[in-house]
Amino acid sequence: MFHQLSGKNVLILFHNDLRVMDNATLSKAAKLSRDGRLLLVYASSLMDILDNQNSQAAYHYDTMGVARQQFLQESLADLNTSLELLGNKLLHLHKTPTSPNTFMQLNELIEAQQVTDICVSQTADYYQNQIYVRLQNKHPQIRWHIETTATLFDELPLDDLPKSFTQFRKKIEADYDLLHAAQDIAICATPERLAPIPESLVDRCEYEYFFKAGEDNAQAISQQKQQSSNFKGGESNGLNHLKSYFNSDAPSTYKITRNALDEWTHSTKFSAWLANGSLSVNTILNRLRRYERDVIANDSTYWIWFELLRREYFYWYAVTHQQKLFWFKGIGQHTPSTQLDQKKLEQWRNGDTAYPIVNACMHQLKATGYMSNRGRQLVASCFIHELGLDWRYGATYFEQHLIDYDVASNWGNWQYLAGVGADPRGCRQFNLDKQTQQYDPNGKFIHQWQGVLKQDS
Known part of the structure; x- marks a missing residue:
């Protein structure tokens, strides 16, 4: 009984x-x-x-x-x-x-x-x-x-969300000096022991609910050979990466190197573990504060804080605008002039466009689930401006493949680049030739990820 x-x-x-x-x-x-x-x-x-x-x-x-x-x-x-x-x-x-x-x-x-x-x-x-x-x-x-x-603040720390990240950052830094506060950010204690699972569940052998590693994607992995990646999921791997990153000199040069397209140590790479909550933003901020105290505090270490604040802004942006995050016209009043062209969409997805830097980034994304922040801006700009496509299809493709997919940052940034989000200056378009010369002058990244089409070689 x-x-x-x-x-x-x-x-x-x-x-x-x-x-x-x-x-x-x-x-x-x-x-x-x-x-x-x-x-x-x-x-x-x-x-x-x-x-x-x-x-x-x-x-x-x-x-x-x-x-x-x-x-x-x-x-x-x-x-x-x-x-x-x-x-x-x-x-x-x-x-x-x-x-x-x-x-x-x-x-x-x-x-x-x-x-x-x-x-x-x-x-x-x-x-x-x-x-x-x-x-x-x-x-x-x-x-x-x-x-x-998931956030630095339990609730929006301002009366209203500013219309731009810059306004948000300035107000937060004026009112909350988290980077230089006297005390570290409070960390919630880990339970020493958890209550057991119900006996009735354990005793029912027919239950298939218990976690089994690889149960969802074993077949998919076998069908597509994965490129080797330094990204390994899970809290223990995230903590190991946090430790190795701040034990290196990389934080002190972050602002200089952060736009690199493919180097592991040139950006923090925290986003993947932050996105699914394997690492907490409080843990990262406390480790950054320690680095500033013990090693160096400079423009680069400040810029890591800057990026954590940007993440915070888009979180509250998504909370504020809710379903408008997915609307074609975003949070604006005017519908974009872009539209869907299935052929162009497939060319972009497959890295088969007329733009080698874009192709290389798309090949990298599909193979590894990663793309640098600079790469994301370039492929999104190409998607919206050169190809004239509906930005939501690009945002959804990122959602499908990015290992660091975060609903707020992904959709908020796509809106920003499409001119329907948090940017008072409207659409952001990048000169792809100029960007290629600046960030891949020797064509190393394009060659590595086969960005040049065979018919163009």
């Missing part, structure tokens, strides 16, 4: 918080479930149930790129290892031939395990928040707990 425990049955729905260190959501759930049971869940493909503009539009993709899949799987495997050391394990809800609807799987799990509380991390992802609304409506008796894990 089943006996209801006196404690709570708590469920964490992981999303952009795939870590155990500095994770307020995990800490909250650990406290709530102290005398009860704890379910730790990651659910893929929840967006499929939403009948919204983004998922129903022609620019919606169906399959995550191989490199991004691999990075996610590595991140989940690392998270599962950490959770097992704390006495629990990760449940991974994903499509199967017999159960293709992960939202239904999640609801069945909630009902079967008599969940009393759900813990999630605050997110700027409009459609993920719509999933939470649907869950709340379906289970009104469940208590919800929303914690901050």
Whole structure:
């Protein structure tokens, strides 16, 4: 006979918080479930149930790129290892031939395990928040707990979001000197032990929910040989990279080298682990502060802070504008003159344009899931201005393939370049010949990534 425990049955729905260190959501759930049971869940493909503009539009993709899949799987495997050391394990809800609807799987799990509380991390992802609304409506008796894990501030630290990043940065730096504050940024303590998973779930051998490394992308990986990459998903790998980066001289020259197209140490590369929450921005900022105290504080170390602030701005930009992040006219009043041309779109996707620097960047993206910030600006500018295409198709292709895909930064930056976002000067167009001469004068990057078409060679 089943006996209801006196404690709570708590469920964490992981999303952009795939870590155990500095994770307020995990800490909250650990406290709530102290005398009860704890379910730790990651659910893929929840967006499929939403009948919204983004998922129903022609620019919606169906399959995550191989490199991004691999990075996610590595991140989940690392998270599962950490959770097992704390006495629990990760449940991974994903499509199967017999159960293709992960939202239904999640609801069945909630009902079967008599969940009393759900813990999630605050997110700027409009459609993920719509999933939470649907869950709340379906289970009104469940208590919800929303914690901050992805940002420097728990809420927008200003009365209103400024129209440009520059205005935002100046106001934040005037009111909050986080880079030079007397005390380090507070880090949430890691739980020493987690409540166990419900016995009824463990005893049911037919459950396929327990995480298995590589379950989603093994076939895709076997079908496409991956280029070697320094990016390895997961909190432990992110912390190792953080340590090695700040133990080097790279931070002191970041502003000089950050526009390089392909060198590992020329930019911080934190974005991939930040995007899915394997690293917290607080942890990175504290390590940067230490570097400034112990090694050097210069324009380059300040510029790392500058980029963390830019990330913060786009997070609150997405929170402020919600579904407008995906609108063709963005947050503006005028519809762009660009349109869809399927042939040009495929040429851009395949790195088959008349622009070698663009082709090289696109080949790099498809093979590795990575593209430098400079490369992203160049290929987006080409997409919008030289090819005259609807910017949303470009943003969606980035979403499909970038291992550091972040909804706010990706869609916010595409709007910025398309002239429908946070830029008072309108469209940003780059001279591709001039940019090539500046950032790849010897053609090394173009040659490495086969940017020159055979018929042009």
